[in-house]
Amino acid sequence: MPDAPDTKTLVVVDPYSSGSVFARRAKERYGLDAIAVLTSQTLPPSLLASHPRQDFAAELRFSDVARTAAEIERLCGGRRPDHLVCGSEPGVEVYDALAAHWGMRPNSGPSEARRDKFLMQARLRDAGVPYIPHHKASDTESLVRWCADSGLAEYVVKPVKSFATDGVFFCSTPDEVRSACDRLFGRTALTGEVITELLVQERLVGPEYVVDSVSLDGTPFVVDMFRYTKETIDGTPVYRAMTAVEVGDHPGIVAYVERALAALGIDNGPAHSELVLTERGPVLIETGARMHGGLGPTLVEESSTHSLIDLTLASRVAPEDYLDGTRVRPSLRRGVVECFLFSPVAGVVAANRVKDACGGLDSYLFDTCPQVPGDRVEKTTDLITSYGRVVLAHADRERLARDVERVLDLDRRGALLDVVAD
Template identity: 70%
Template sequence: MPSIDLPAPRQLVVVDPFSSGAVLARRARELYGMESVAVRTSDALPAALTATYAPQDYRAEVPFSTAEETAARVEELCGGRPDAVICGSEPGVEVFDALAAHWDLRPNSGSSQARRDKFLMQSALRDAAIRCIPHFKAADADAIVQWCADSGLSEFVVKPVKSFATDGVFFCSTPDEVRAACERLFRRADFAGETITDVLVEERVRGPEYVVDSVSLDGTHFVVDMFSYTKETVDGNPVYRSMRAVEIDGHPGLVAYVERALTALGIDNGPAHSELIVTDEGPVLIETGARMHGGQGPRLVEISSSHSLVDLTLASRVAPEVFRRETRTRPTLERGVVECFLFSPASGVIGANRVRESCRGLDSYLYDTCDQTPGDRIERTTDLITSYGRVVLAHQDPELLNRDVEHVLDLDRRGVLIDVLPGA
């Protein structure tokens, strides 16, 4: 029987395929028959992030060295330039930008650093005449404290310039609090494993908070979904408490602002995850990540929306004709969904886990991520990474959904859901 020459499978590179980005390779195989190579930028990322990695979904894994060396290694594996490259999670943004530019695979424009460094990000908005937050960065606490004193402001946010997942974010209202926050940050490693040498200080702005997820193609932006969220403060650190899907059409001002911000930041192609606060003067950007919404975000979009964030993210990179077809209609919210973030009051070991038995009887209960068993180590919740789990609720009836959200959060605040015992 004569041999048949079959076309080689298309090749996708996923940079730091963690968190929600862990699903991209599997979905690219399902939709487009693609094979994937993982590029990992660091061995120092937190275990809570890298635990989501699915190595079986990749034909190979390449550690990042330089863009040229890494590209050459990938090309050896793929038999030439890959067909597409995509960013899987926040630590990989700059490496993704470098590889996309090297291969000329729909690269973004402007400064890649401004898509990670929050000081440069706010400066890019200012330079584009887009409303931004008063901001300053320095490599020493004295300069930051002096800026605060000279600013005439009364409340501040202090954080690493490349913070993500609320890592190292402090709310401060006195010079002593600002200095203490700086001293806790300088010279420690951030979540990406980089030593903190510069610290950012901004005005603390107040108002309803939102996240807006978008996907862009050739400079045209498409808002896929929107969530409102609440936070609580733990020892001066903001920590997510709940996140609720909202209708995009109810917030045209947010959509318009985000589109302008994406253009200013040069996010021309692929996904973006923007966090904003709506003040009395209008929306203002806290930060934008040039990657998908992390954690449970894309799954919540699948549950609640007419459009898929994961599928549009892939289409923007590997199938632009599919992206254009799917974005002819505006997304609509098909049912309400809320993600509840659970807090551990202390570090130790799990004595009992009653999350599932306490919540699964609720009318809106969909799933939870709390599989800890007695004896498992648990950390005190001080940021998004140390939240020990999520309870996801979904329902058509908003009143019933609100009732169940309050019930879950009340159980968590009263310590009903877990017992934490002292432990090394």
């Protein structure tokens, strides 16, 4: 770290996925040097690879709050850092602990309820916010009995700290619940933890939305909203498209998210809330106390009047900039859609036609499909194993919709990537 006494520092906890942008943006906008705190060595390689080490003045691994805080303070010349932000989902609890340790606009209530989906739903229930009927257990038969006694038609089984759709199964019979449990108990999750507890919930029916917000001192501001399109592959939900929608067209969703954030104690910083608009109104699936992962923030930059990245950073670094940036409600400058591509098999790439097939579309913006012949791809079972994205943007919504259907049709037919199965 530089020795200059006026050097200010930003600590980023787990600077992965979309959180990898914070160090560079903080340097550009505020002249801050950044320290990375890494909480796990067992995350998926693709996630670990997104950490931009070159953007950080220092890096350390989390041990416990006291020792990690002391090491950070040593790097900062014997004082606490100036600012702190959470980069991605695995770092939420460590981020909360460090924010509380230094009194840096910490969130309220139990941090565990911002990661553990069972505790999350219980917080909603206790606050009188619509929630999903749910049950947690460490054995299969308890979960099967709850389903049999619930009177529900369909269920979702998943790890209590699942993210990126890891280990999520849709079930409609006790045998399917039992099969999901057999596949999950004892498995290592994306977080690197062995799965010893599972959550079973009612499967909600209705359109699914994701809502990104940023809060300051208990007042949230909804920055953007997307609608998901998913398909079910082998009992697991797989993302197919994420379409930007106008925040102002959904006041009921905005009001519900504000109630959910209050119940979960997300008073400061970003939140990424996924919900289903059921017949009885919005119901939360889960909220992450961090910025939208993956390409989400980039899509907001490409389509909206507001920047999710800049507002997230300002809420932690420059509250006056946050207040200035939230005076006007966001609106879309143009439509944008992220198409998620999937491989039905694991194997070796024989040909990549993504650019040739999609690059000429009127709304083509970019893709994330660098595979060349000889590269390996996995069978797509979740967001992490999707082999890439095609992002489309256009002011003409009908033209955009036609291009989306074209991309997804090509992908379903296997016309974008030739894979020789194992």
